[in-house]
Amino acid sequence: AQSVTQLDSQVPVFEEAPVELRCNYSSSVSVYLFWYVQYPNQGLQLLLKYLSGSTLVESINGFEAEFNKSQTSFHLRKPSVHISDTAEYFCAVSDPWGRSYNTDKLIFGTGTRLQVFP
Amino acid sequence: GAGVSQSPRYKVTKRGQDVALRCDPISGHVSLYWYRQALGQGPEFLTYFNYEAQQDKSGLPNDRFSAERPEGSISTLTIQRTEQRDSAMYRCASSLERGRAEDTQYFGPGTRLTVL
Numbered sequence: 001a002q003s004v005t006q007l008d009s010q011v012p013v014f015e016e017a018p019v020e021l022r023c024n025y026s027s028s029v030s031v032y033l034f035w036y037v038q039y040p041n042q043g044l045q046l047l048l049k050y051l052s053g054s055t056l057v058e059s060i061n062g063f064e065a066e067f068n069k070s071q072t073s074f075h076l077r078k079p080s081v082h083i084s085d086t087a088e089y090f091c092a093v094s095d096p097w098g099r100s101y102n103t104d105k106l107i108f109g110t111g112t113r114l115q116v117f118p
Numbered sequence: 119g120a121g122v123s124q125s126p127r128y129k130v131t132k133r134g135q136d137v138a139l140r141c142d143p144i145s146g147h148v149s150l151y152w153y154r155q156a157l158g159q160g161p162e163f164l165t166y167f168n169y170e171a172q173q174d175k176s177g178l179p180n181d182r183f184s185a186e187r188p189e190g191s192i193s194t195l196t197i198q199r200t201e202q203r204d205s206a207m208y209r210c211a212s213s214l215e216r217g218r219a220e221d222t223q224y225f226g227p228g229t230r231l232t233v234l
Contacts, residue, residue: 006160009158032220043225046223049220092160106163106223
């Protein structure tokens with residue numbers, strides 16, 4: 001079964017510094033990968049996703065993630081963070097070719113809380 | 119509103135009581151998912167509906183948990199004889215197409231259930 005590991009439960013960083021949130025998944029077979037963000041008192045929102053093609057995917061607010069098949073990783077990066085990026089970030093995987101039911105459920109990591117300080 | 123809504127946002131109940139959690143997906147979305155998120159954990163899949171058909175309930179932890187979506191729109195997750203270990207955030211998500219992994223799942227704000 002698929003699993004997702006987010007090793008860092010909390011990442012404190014100063015505003016305008018770069019940040020990397022790590023994500024590793026368990027299987028080397030083809031999967032879809034997602035990053036979701038949860039701002040305080042809000043629901044989960046999709047930040048970006050990798051389905052196929054270019055291994056580098058970008059979000060509209062400056063985040064990017066790179067799919068690395070050999071390392072089974074999908075780390076999230078931003079070169080310069082803002083206070084407004086403070087949130088919890090969840091990496092998730094979907095395994096469309098491994099499903100035994102007609103379901104494409106998401107399997108989430110435990111989340112990384114990004115705290116941006118002024 | 120265009121998003122997924124859930125009610126109530128907060129529910130406190132006593133052990134042994136039954137609770138019903140409601141999810142109103144985005145209009146026209148075929149797929150509906152329920153997830154449960156314990157404190158300090160990521161969301162875990164509970165069950166999936168394609169229109170009104172419950173096609174996957176492999177994540178429901180035991181037979182005290184049930185869900186329905188009778189008209190293919192609003193869904194209710196029911197927990198009977200609640201226990202303290204049921205305390206968690208219950209999240210609902212919907213997506214446009216039928217069980218396509220590449221489709222974005224849109225999440226509601228969640229219902230935080232506390233069982234005393």
